[in-house]
Amino acid sequence: MRIDVHSHVLPAEWPDLAERYGDPRWPRLERADGCSARIMVGERPFRDVDERLFDAGARAAAMERTGVDRQVLSTVPVMFSYWAEPRRTREMARYLNEHLAGVVAAGPGLFDGFGTVPLNDTGLAIEELERCVGELGLAGVEIGTNVGGTELDAPRLVPFFRRAAELGAVVFVHPWQMTRPERLADYYFLYTVGMPAETAYAVGALLFGGVLEAVPDLQVLFAHGGGSVPFTIGRMERGWEVWPAAREHLHEPPREQLRRCHFDSVVWDEASLELLVRRVGAERVLLGSDFPFIMGEDRPGELVERSALSSAEKELILGANAERLLGTVGARS
Numbered sequence: 001m002r003i004d005v006h007s008h009v010l011p012a013e014w015p016d017l018a019e020r021y022g023d024p025r026w027p028r029l030e031r032a033d034g035c036s037a038r039i040m041v042g043e044r045p046f047r048d049v050d051e052r053l054f055d056a057g058a059r060a061a062a063m064e065r066t067g068v069d070r071q072v073l074s075t076v077p078v079m080f081s082y083w084a085e086p087r088r089t090r091e092m093a094r095y096l097n098e099h100l101a102g103v104v105a106a107g108p109g110l111f112d113g114f115g116t117v118p119l120n121d122t123g124l125a126i127e128e129l130e131r132c133v134g135e136l137g138l139a140g141v142e143i144g145t146n147v148g149g150t151e152l153d154a155p156r157l158v159p160f161f162r163r164a165a166e167l168g169a170v171v172f173v174h175p176w177q178m179t180r181p182e183r184l185a186d187y188y189f190l191y192t193v194g195m196p197a198e199t200a201y202a203v204g205a206l207l208f209g210g211v212l213e214a215v216p217d218l219q220v221l222f223a224h225g226g227g228s229v230p231f232t233i234g235r236m237e238r239g240w241e242v243w244p245a246a247r248e249h250l251h252e253p254p255r256e257q258l259r260r261c262h263f264d265s266v267v268w269d270e271a272s273l274e275l276l277v278r279r280v281g282a283e284r285v286l287l288g289s290d291f292p293f294i295m296g297e298d299r300p301g302e303l304v305e306r307s308a309l310s311s312a313e314k315e316l317i318l319g320a321n322a323e324r325l326l327g328t329v330g331a332r333s
Contacts, residue, residue, distance in 0.1 A: 153209020199227025264288025
């Protein structure tokens with residue numbers, strides 16, 4: 001069983017909120033033909049996509065070709081729209097979540113899903129989280145690494161994380177809105193340098209901000225193997241040892257907290273994957289591909305198979321860990 005926990009999906013169309021609200025920052029989809037389209041933000045092309053993103057049949061065929069038994073679907077982070085008025089963010093989230101739940105329902109056993117929530121308003125986010133898990137039957141939600149510049153350790157977000165833990169919902173943290181993006185304009189650094197660093201900020205905020213200590217049952221899953229954290233956790237821990245301010249909210253070594261988190265395998269390098277497993281244990285790493293984008297793994301699980309990990313570790317990563325994690329979402333009511 002191969003279960004891919006990092007796979008993106010969009011509907012073939014969605015409401016044109018840019019026109020409705022007179023704000024060009026809302027993303028829209030321009031269809032070129034039945035097999036390809038372009039996501040636009042204002043007049044700026046964001047990404048060219050093909051039918052695997054919005055056609056469930058094309059997606060299922062690709063899964064069969066590449067040996068993936070099950071995908072956990074989540075939206076493309078450009079859709080988060082945390083910058084907008086919260087009720088408008090919720091409007092987009094509800095549309096996306098209903099579409100995602102429809103795809104999951106139409107392919108029983110083939111798909112599961114992480115919804116999206118208007119995290120720019122904690123109350124509305126909790127309401128949509130409860131709807132995602134209780135009404136729509138999703139496994140959890142995907143959130144950004146920051147909320148319009150607000151870090152994930154902000155006190156106002158703690159009730160959201162507490163409710164996710166109560167529901168047993170997975171919180172999938174995906175990088176978005178990189179700090180100082182102008183530094184990342186060249187050489188595709190946004191994706192190769194910025195996203196790993198941005199994910200490290202989010203991991204650090206949840207660790208050092210005391211969120212994971214305050215909400216110990218939170219099931220959090222970080223994209224891209226936790227970004228740069230597996231390499232820098234030693235430096236983070238040294239800072240925790242020598243600076244009292246770093247221990248203000250975190251009362252045990254960061255390495256211990258890190259081993260309570262989950263990470264996908266989208267690291268594109270055998271040595272990096274093996275380092276991640278040494279840092280957190282094979283039972284905390286789950287297969288991910290970033291399907292269907294160009295930075296994703298074409299044949300999900302190939303990296304795991306090529307690695308020097310043991311057969312037992314590979315089995316855990318390829319599917320067993322995901323089965324166990326998704327099975328914890330027991331309060332879907």
